[in-house]
Amino acid sequence: MSGAIREDDTVPLPFPCLIKADNPQDDPYGNNVTRVFNHFYDPVNNRELTVVNSLGETAVNWALGSNDAFATPPPDNSGRRNHFTVRDAREAMFRALTGQRLTDPKENIGPGNTGSAPNNAAEAEAFRKAYWATTFRALGDVMHLIEDMAQPQHTRNDQHSGACFEFIEAAVTGRESVYEFRVNDRLLGSSLQDSATSSGTQLDGLVYNGYPIPSFNRYPDFFSTQPGGDVTAGRGLADYSNRGFFTVRSLPRSFSNTLNNYQNPPNDPNNSFYAESLEKPNPNDFAESRYLEGDVDDTLTNTATRIPLVVEGLLRAELVNEDVPAAETHGYLLDSRIYDAIADLLVPRGVAYSAGFLNYFFRGRLEVRPSPAGIYALLDHAATNQANDGFSTVKLQLRNATADINDGTGVYPQEMTNGTLFAVAKFRRNPCYQPDLSGEVDTSGSTINGCSTTPNPAAVEEIVVSEPLGNQSLSRTQRVDFVFDFSKNPIPLQATDLFLQVVYRGKLGTEDDAVVVETVDLFEPTYISIVNSSDFKIENSVITPVDDVAVDSFTVGGLQVGFSETSNETLSGLSALPVGNFIRLAILTDTSPFILTIRGEMTSGLVVNRVKSWLARTAQRATDGSFNPSPLNALGQPYRGTNWHNLYAFYTISADTTQSTDFSPMAGAPFAVNPLPLDMDIFNPAAP
Numbered sequence: 001m002s003g004a005i006r007e008d009d010t011v012p013l014p015f016p017c018l019i020k021a022d023n024p025q026d027d028p029y030g031n032n033v034t035r036v037f038n039h040f041y042d043p044v045n046n047r048e049l050t051v052v053n054s055l056g057e058t059a060v061n062w063a064l065g066s067n068d069a070f071a072t073p074p075p076d077n078s079g080r081r082n083h084f085t086v087r088d089a090r091e092a093m094f095r096a097l098t099g100q101r102l103t104d105p106k107e108n109i110g111p112g113n114t115g116s117a118p119n120n121a122a123e124a125e126a127f128r129k130a131y132w133a134t135t136f137r138a139l140g141d142v143m144h145l146i147e148d149m150a151q152p153q154h155t156r157n158d159q160h161s162g163a164c165f166e167f168i169e170a171a172v173t174g175r176e177s178v179y180e181f182r183v184n185d186r187l188l189g190s191s192l193q194d195s196a197t198s199s200g201t202q203l204d205g206l207v208y209n210g211y212p213i214p215s216f217n218r219y220p221d222f223f224s225t226q227p228g229g230d231v232t233a234g235r236g237l238a239d240y241s242n243r244g245f246f247t248v249r250s251l252p253r254s255f256s257n258t259l260n261n262y263q264n265p266p267n268d269p270n271n272s273f274y275a276e277s278l279e280k281p282n283p284n285d286f287a288e289s290r291y292l293e294g295d296v297d298d299t300l301t302n303t304a305t306r307i308p309l310v311v312e313g314l315l316r317a318e319l320v321n322e323d324v325p326a327a328e329t330h331g332y333l334l335d336s337r338i339y340d341a342i343a344d345l346l347v348p349r350g351v352a353y354s355a356g357f358l359n360y361f362f363r364g365r366l367e368v369r370p371s372p373a374g375i376y377a378l379l380d381h382a383a384t385n386q387a388n389d390g391f392s393t394v395k396l397q398l399r400n401a402t403a404d405i406n407d408g409t410g411v412y413p414q415e416m417t418n419g420t421l422f423a424v425a426k427f428r429r430n431p432c433y434q435p436d437l438s439g440e441v442d443t444s445g446s447t448i449n450g451c452s453t454t455p456n457p458a459a460v461e462e463i464v465v466s467e468p469l470g471n472q473s474l475s476r477t478q479r480v481d482f483v484f485d486f487s488k489n490p491i492p493l494q495a496t497d498l499f500l501q502v503v504y505r506g507k508l509g510t511e512d513d514a515v516v517v518e519t520v521d522l523f524e525p526t527y528i529s530i531v532n533s534s535d536f537k538i539e540n541s542v543i544t545p546v547d548d549v550a551v552d553s554f555t556v557g558g559l560q561v562g563f564s565e566t567s568n569e570t571l572s573g574l575s576a577l578p579v580g581n582f583i584r585l586a587i588l589t590d591t592s593p594f595i596l597t598i599r600g601e602m603t604s605g606l607v608v609n610r611v612k613s614w615l616a617r618t619a620q621r622a623t624d625g626s627f628n629p630s631p632l633n634a635l636g637q638p639y640r641g642t643n644w645h646n647l648y649a650f651y652t653i654s655a656d657t658t659q660s661t662d663f664s665p666m667a668g669a670p671f672a673v674n675p676l677p678l679d680m681d682i683f684n685p686a687a688p
Contacts, residue, residue, distance in 0.1 A: 033081045038062040039148045042157050043238045046228030060223040063145045069220040070227050073512050089138035094515045096131035097503050098465050121460045143354040149237040150350030158247040182339040211348040214356040217405045217412040222357050235300045237353045244296040246310050251332040281311045289313030307341035364516030365401040368502050374563035377588040378571050385435035390490030397479035416474040419506020423466040423484035425491040426499040428459045433494035437643035440632040464489035496619045498522045520590050523616035529644040531582040532556050537652040554579040555603050562597040592616035614646045
């Protein structure tokens with residue numbers, strides 16, 4: 001495969017190999033390790049690359065960061081030399097999402113073994129981005145190891161470094177892989193030159209697709225489902241490549257096959273498994289030669305593909321002396337046609353198994369919904385309105401929406417049990433925010449106070465994280481209410497480009513330490529103003545002052561506000577809203593338009609019930625230079641001295657207060673009176 005993943009880093013090897021270090025050698029724990037020695041896995045013997053002695057770890061242990069990847073659960077290798085494993089990808093992903101470690105000191109997410117806390121928001125963002133880079137670097141390394149299982153030399157204990165003098169290569173390190181050269185030439189679209197005619201033949205490109213993406217219930221199953229067992233029944237990629245193909249050091253009748261107990265393809269070329277191909281190979285050193293074909297069985301798809309597996313030839317007379325037994329006058333080799341047939345089967349499988357691994361890593365799903373009350377968060381903007389003030393409580397519903405895994409042999413539910421939940425708000429800051437909303441854009445496209453709305457593409461993305469909720473198990477069949485505490489780090493009112501993420505860390509199916517995240521794109525804090533303008537009346541669509549009734553008689557009592565037509569839960573209320581005064585709420589929602597329910601009782605005894613449908617506020621500062629805010633003051637100016645996005649006003653239909661009712665603001669509404677905001681009670685915003 002082509003790419004920039006540096007899983008092939010090596011250390012210098014002295015004479016007689018004279019290998020220089022392969023840079024960048026970027027392991028933060030030191031570079032005194034030859035990573036390529038850990039890219040082999042022999043499923044027949046369940047072992048690593050072995051040349052007299054073991055030269056490393058199995059690729060599956062190396063990928064999972066475990067001493068025994070096939071154990072349930074696989075134990076952590078705390079002294080591992082590979083720090084780009086599945087385990088490291090999980091930890092890096094968690095730190096990238098939350099900006100903290102799972103254990104104290106939680107804030108020390110900086111580089112190094114002991115870590116350090118970020119000094120400011122910009123450095124914290126840089127740390128999180130670095131952890132995202134580490135996450136995908138680790139996943140890339142694991143994919144590299146899975147794709148190595150699509151190279152039979154990596155599954156049949158066939159070293160192929162080509163890194164030393166010839167006599168060392170023949171005995172120890174192995175010659176360079178002709179198969180890998182052939183695959184690379186096809187990848188690059190190379191041409192083969194004919195020395196006799198000086199003409200070139202374009203090689204066929206590689207085929208990457210066409211194989212179904214496999215699903216497994218454990219990480220090691222992508223390598224082998226029969227470690228040390230009957231690989232003919234195995235469904236992992238190493239099982240398939242080990243049993244299906246020969247390599248240059250494990251050809252028919254080779255000592256390597258006997259030593260390693262490789263029984264497939266059959267070691268005896270006279271086995272009835274083989275058939276002679278009608279196509280003839282180039283003679284090479286053979287007086288006569290033929291292709292031996294055989295079926296390569298795929299137990300995952302229950303299919304078989306017949307391809308040429310080996311060239312068998314009768315050695316030329318000058319290569320045979322009188323002492324050579326008749327059975328040994330035949331030689332065996334692999335040629336370009338065989339290599340192409342192997343690549344056509346294995347490259348699509350390498351891609352598909354890598355995709356299956358990524359699907360498994362990211363398989364976790366959460367369903368996130370607002371509370372039954374209809375919104376995620378609420379605050380009284382009259383009492384809490386400074387730039388750094390914000391929402392201290394988020395209320396929502398969660399469900400484990402992870403699909404079952406069907407690997408073809410069974411169905412495995414992916415339960416979430418005994419995990420820890422975090423809520424994360426991700427945002428940039430709106431520098432124009434003001435408590436009176438004068439920093440908002442109006443219908444002219446400018447802010448009232450003249451603050452520049454030009455987006456800053458370099459604006460720091462910040463996060464605030466709730467207190468953790470431990471020992472949580474999520475239902476797969478019904479949504480459950482959760483309340484997240486942001487009191488130590490509120491979601492600021494000046495937030496823009498706002499996203500809410502719910503992070504679960506804990507057991508998922510057979511995986512003990514999974515990380516699952518779901519993201520909700522929230523509208524920016526949306527403001528709702530409710531004004532008592534019943535000192536004005538509407539007659540024939542004309543608004544005029546009410547002169548003949550005492551102002552006190554127009555007080556709105558028992559004011560209650562909700563955000564759902566189906567829920568009876570009232571989220572806020574006020575015992576009395578005098579004439580000429582207003583309340584302002586700020587909410588977080590992911591729905592636009594959203595529902596607002598208002599209930600109030602006029603002094604006259606008339607009970608008012610209204611259901612409104614309003615648009616949520618947008619104030620996105622995109623990095624492409626666009627800015628699409630919801631305009632302030634739809635009437636073109638403040639209403640009675642207050643700026644507003646969504647406004648509801650109580651009027652009097654006529655001078656007869658017994659006919660009091662309510663209307664939304666109209667053109668020509670009064671602007672002379674400056675109302676005073678009133679603190680209001682927020683009813684149980686954190687109650688489940």
